[in-house]
Amino acid sequence: MSQVSPDAIERLLSRRGYRLTAPRRNLLEVMAGLGDHFVAEGIVSAAPEVGRATVFRTLRLLQDLGVVCQVVLDDGTLAYRLAPEEHHHHVLCVECGAAEDFSSPALESVLREVEESTGFTVEAHRLELYGRCSVCRASDH
Amino acid sequence: MSQVSPDAIERLLSRRGYRLTAPRRNLLEVMAGLGDHFVAEGIVSAAPEVGRATVFRTLRLLQDLGVVCQVVLDDGTLAYRLAPEEHHHHVLCVECGAAEDFSSPALESVLREVEESTGFTVEAHRLELYGRCSVCRASDH
DNA sequence: GACTCTAACGAGACTACGTGTCAATAGCAA
DNA sequence: TTGCTATTGACACGTAGTCTCGTTAGAGTC
Ligand SMILES: [Mn+2]
Ligand SMILES: [Mn+2]
Ligand SMILES: [Zn+2]
Ligand SMILES: [Zn+2]
Secondary structure, three states: OOOOOHHHHHHHHHHOOOOOOHHHHHHHHHHHHHOOOEOHHHHHHHOOOOOHHHHHHHHHHHHHHOOEEEEEOOOOOEEEEEOOOOOOEEEEEOOOOOEEEEOOHHHHHHHHHHHHHHOOEEEEEEEEEEEEOHHHHHHOO | OOOOOHHHHHHHHHHOOOOOOHHHHHHHHHHHHHOOOEOHHHHHHHOOOOOHHHHHHHHHHHHHHOOEEEEEOOOOOEEEEEOOOOOOEEEEEOOOOOEEEEOOHHHHHHHHHHHHHHOOEEEEEEEEEEEEOHHHHHHOO
């Protein structure tokens, strides 16, 4: 359950009938290079030759295709991440920014529980965890 | 586990040494009147006599005091809600906007599970559920 | 009730982030 | 190669929230 490669995404794009343009290739490289997760503004400045609007358009397209997902940081900032298509969530290190995906079958039963007690039908959810990764914990006293 | 009254919040404010100003009273009334949850801009226009900066300052203060909490809507928009001090989460109706609080002990075991498999220490989290309330489900075909 | 100290306020400029428009460009299928 | 049109970039615009700073008004004290 790790990042999808830029190459695989390019193939997905043309398979779905989207054009494989230079800006798109460019942005995919940049995103892969920015690491674990990145904010839109980071892409804009890492790819100054690509238009601002194109960055946001591309982010939306990749989200629709399911290869990029949103990550809500602990302070509420919206970030993005290259990630697998399956439904999953994130654990984020508040110290170094490391991110990891996880999926949790046990969460499903939490949802059923809430449906019972509230009468709602739950159709979607967001779950983000914040904490400290093992590396950061080790390097602190 | 329902909304805290404006009165109770006013008492909390002075108990903590904050001044009970006209704008603050005003905003508390407005928030209570806006219902389930509300966006900052909604408060700004519902209380035109209060300065924009004061609205945001007050929202932050009330969050620090724990009587207002953030609600992330399904489209990512940030909203707020008068709510109990205990830790809890939200179920939101995507059709009518109804919101309800819930807390889930079972979620704790999900967190422990993730800590084991990732090596992270989880210190905080966000969970928001989106779906449809019983009223909206009943009124649809 | 008046005095004082300073927390809190409002006006308005400003920044950050994202969207809309539209003429120009460049994939890509024929 | 050619032609169609999806996609692009420049730039103007919109919206959400922040900052500054001179002014105001809580609230404790006399
Ligand atoms: Mn994800
Ligand atoms: Mn809440
Ligand atoms: Zn870390
Ligand atoms: Zn509803």
